[in-house]
Amino acid sequence: MTAIEVRGLHKSYDGRKVVDGVSFEVGEGEIFGILGPNGAGKTTTVECVEGLRIPDGGSVRVCGYDPATQRDELTRVLGVQLQESELQAKLTVREALDLYASFYERPADRKEIAERLGLTPHLRARFAQLSGGQKQRLFIALALLGSPRVVVLDELTTGLDPRARREVWSLVESLRDAGVTVLLVTHFMEEAQRLCDRIAVLDRGRISALDTPGGLIGRTSAAKEISFDAGAPLDPEALRALPGAVSVATADGRTVVAGTEETVAAFVSLLAREGVMAGQLRVTDATLDDAYLDLTGTDR
Amino acid sequence: MSTSSPAVTVLRTEARLFGREPAALFWVMLSPTVLLVILGLIPSFREASDDLGGRRVIDVYVPVSVLFALIMAGLQAMPPVLSAYRERGILRRMSTTPVRPGTLLTAQLTLHGTSALLSSLLVITVGRLGFGVALPVNLVGYALALLLAVACTLSLGAAVCAVSRTQKIAAAVGGAVFFPSMFTAGVWVPVQSMPDTLQRIVEFSPFGAASEALDATASGGWPGWFSLGVMALWTVALIGASVRWFRWE
Numbered sequence: 011m012t013a014i015e016v017r018g019l020h021k022s023y024d025g026r027k028v029v030d031g032v033s034f035e036v037g038e039g040e041i042f043g044i045l046g047p048n049g050a051g052k053t054t055t056v057e058c059v060e061g062l063r064i065p066d067g068g069s070v071r072v073c074g075y076d077p078a079t080q081r082d083e084l085t086r087v088l089g090v091q092l093q094e095s096e097l098q099a100k101l102t103v104r105e106a107l108d109l110y111a112s113f114y115e116r117p118a119d120r121k122e123i124a125e126r127l128g129l130t131p132h133l134r135a136r137f138a139q140l141s142g143g144q145k146q147r148l149f150i151a152l153a154l155l156g157s158p159r160v161v162v163l164d165e166l167t168t169g170l171d172p173r174a175r176r177e178v179w180s181l182v183e184s185l186r187d188a189g190v191t192v193l194l195v196t197h198f199m200e201e202a203q204r205l206c207d208r209i210a211v212l213d214r215g216r217i218s219a220l221d222t223p224g225g226l227i228g229r230t231s232a233a234k235e236i237s238f239d240a241g242a243p244l245d246p247e248a249l250r251a252l253p254g255a256v257s258v259a260t261a262d263g264r265t266v267v268a269g270t271e272e273t274v275a276a277f278v279s280l281l282a283r284e285g286v287m288a289g290q291l292r293v294t295d296a297t298l299d300d301a302y303l304d305l306t307g308t309d310r
Numbered sequence: 311m312s313t314s315s316p317a318v319t320v321l322r323t324e325a326r327l328f329g330r331e332p333a334a335l336f337w338v339m340l341s342p343t344v345l346l347v348i349l350g351l352i353p354s355f356r357e358a359s360d361d362l363g364g365r366r367v368i369d370v371y372v373p374v375s376v377l378f379a380l381i382m383a384g385l386q387a388m389p390p391v392l393s394a395y396r397e398r399g400i401l402r403r404m405s406t407t408p409v410r411p412g413t414l415l416t417a418q419l420t421l422h423g424t425s426a427l428l429s430s431l432l433v434i435t436v437g438r439l440g441f442g443v444a445l446p447v448n449l450v451g452y453a454l455a456l457l458l459a460v461a462c463t464l465s466l467g468a469a470v471c472a473v474s475r476t477q478k479i480a481a482a483v484g485g486a487v488f489f490p491s492m493f494t495a496g497v498w499v500p501v502q503s504m505p506d507t508l509q510r511i512v513e514f515s516p517f518g519a520a521s522e523a524l525d526a527t528a529s530g531g532w533p534g535w536f537s538l539g540v541m542a543l544w545t546v547a548l549i550g551a552s553v554r555w556f557r558w559e
Contacts, residue, residue: 060406061405061406062402062405062406082408085406085407085408086408088406090403090406092399092402092403092406094399095398095399095400095402095403096398096399096400097400097403098327098395098400100327100330100331101323101327105323105326108319108323109319109320109323110407112314112315112316112319112320113316113407113408113409114407114408115408152403156407156408
């Protein structure tokens with residue numbers, strides 16, 4: 011079943027196109043990532059899903075509801091963590107949880123959520139006294155309080171330290187295991203690669219690629235990287251001529267050849283043919299980082 | 311764990327937060343009574359004055375202090391809170407839940423309206439017990455005038471917030487409205503002591519009209535249709551302006 015359906019979404023601000031024909035579908039229980047550089051239209055897209063903005067064109071459905079016109083139905087099934095928002099400065103964590111729980115007919119167990127997000131020791135702390143990471147965890151807790159079927163998380167782990175980040179990630183994974191659909195806006199590659207079932211890469215208001223993390227990495231022109239000690243007597247020209255080779259570079263005493271699966275195979279036969287030893291030989295997969303840079307052209 | 315309705319929980323939460331602002335509490339709940347007590351400690355203000363038609367200054371300053379309480383709650387305390395809630399995304403966050411952010415605004419209006427009334431009650435009580443100021447003779451008329459004055463003040467505060475994009479602008483606009491309000495409420499010179507022409511003009515302002523209405527009922531009469539009408543018109547116009555210009559984000 012489709013949890014979120016976005017078709018031909020358009021949104022402009024003052025005549026400037028921010029979202030320009032974005033379409034995607036998110037299946038129930040899927041973690042769907044939206045990746046992209048700043049200003050690519052990520053937040054605007056999810057704000058249309060959240061009902062905070064009315065699209066200029068196209069259609070959006072969340073669990074079959076139109077966010078623009080069916081607010082009451084939408085808010086009952088949707089949990090939201092906004093990129094930038096605050097709470098009343100002197101509101102305590104416990105009061106915030108009680109307040110937001112009262113908004114829902116069947117709220118989730120506050121104690122359990124607070125425990126899972128490490129908020130239990132801070133229940134009496136006021137919002138203004140919380141650290142950035144604690145605030146972020148509180149907002150994630152508020153997003154989950156209504157036992158939503160769909161959760162939108164915008165810049166989920168910004169401001170969290172590595173340990174807290176990993177804890178939040180495993181929480182998101184457990185949401186998926188419980189059948190909750192997650193729409194995740196991020197610019198953390200590691201986060202997207204670890205969590206997302208599929209990723210849409212947004213660039214200048216359009217989707218430039220939509221695939222699984224593995225699929226996106228496989229698409230890059232340099233999916234594999236071969237590196238070895240620069241001392242090996244190999245002709246750089248011969249390396250450049252390898253099938254699929256994208257680049258050959260030498261730095262810090264190591265030669266790096268970027269290319270594809272085919273390049274690796276050809277490189278191995280080259281070594282055998284020449285009878286050369288390549289010291290400290292290593293073949294590594296490209297990461298989502300490489301794929302992302304390739305797709306959004308932000309390195310150009 | 312509470313199971314009460316969202317509106318009640320919002321109101322209770324906002325009331326608790328209000329209790330955590332000692333400065334606002336002082337200015338709204340206590341300062342009007344403090345003003346009255348200070349004036350009441352001046353001996354000559356406790357003597358009948360010919361300028362005031364045989365009444366004492368302290369008699370006139372009870373309704374003035376009541377209006378001062380309204381101004382403090384509706385114009386000084388409320389607008390910065392409302393604009394902060396908008397500016398800091400609190401209303402926006404709430405609009406993604408089943409509860410409409412208007413619930414928060416309603417709670418704020420209720421809270422500041424109630425605190426203005428409680429503060430007024432304190433002023434009247436201290437005036438009676440401390441300085442022997444007679445209680446309003448026409449209670450129904452007085453209550454009517456007071457409630458309309460509260461509605462008018464809150465709508466003025468809401469309009470200030472509606473036309474101000476940020477908390478800083480709200481503070482500036484609030485300040486600009488504050489001084490004319492204090493003047494027309496008679497805080498510096500009681501409306502009843504103003505020169506006739508000035509009095510005629512002041513009666514067209516929300517607080518000038520409120521002052522007239524409270525004064526009339528305190529001495530046993532009914533508030534004039536004119537002063538009630540002026541307050542009602544202001545209230546309707548200001549609510550209209552607030553609804554027209556208020557932005558949720």
